[in-house]
Amino acid sequence: MQTYLVEQMQGDDVITVRVINAPSPFKAAAMSTDRHVTLRRWEKDWIRVTDENRGHIFAYSFVSDANPDNSGLAIAPNKSRKAQKADQGRE
Template identity: 40%
Template sequence: MLFNMLLQWSLPGTGGPTPEASSGELQHPAMPNVEVMTGSSVVSSTMVMAKLPFKAAEAQAGQPVMFRRQEENWLRVTELKGERRTFAYVIRQRL
């Protein structure tokens, strides 16, 4: 029952939140800037439409990603709206 309530809450037209902002405008997915990096140098830069930063990185890489540690080749995702947060990812390697 709780699952059904949550599902209804998230569906448009069911009494839950709508995709409209308080100003009446539709909310669109963010278009973060995704940069392919080698060390501290930018190799390429692209804007990708995605709701989440890691989804933008995966769209650019075409493969699953994970957070960067100290890898030489990586992806930098910068949100262009709001707080301008930056995220660092690498392509996930298979074990």
């Protein structure tokens, strides 16, 4: 297992720091926060994971039950964003 430095971020500010032994940076992010994470989108709250042995930095955001999309569109399974926007224009 690798050792990762996991920082919970709010914008550019570090909120919490933990050192985690995990098989991957993704698992380290999830283990340190006890929350589901995903590849980073531009979110205010996010997780920075540093593999200091290799010099790699990874970024993740929290998975939310609420729709994090700022476009105002609800998530429609199996529909492209373009199709969702077209449907919204018909309402």
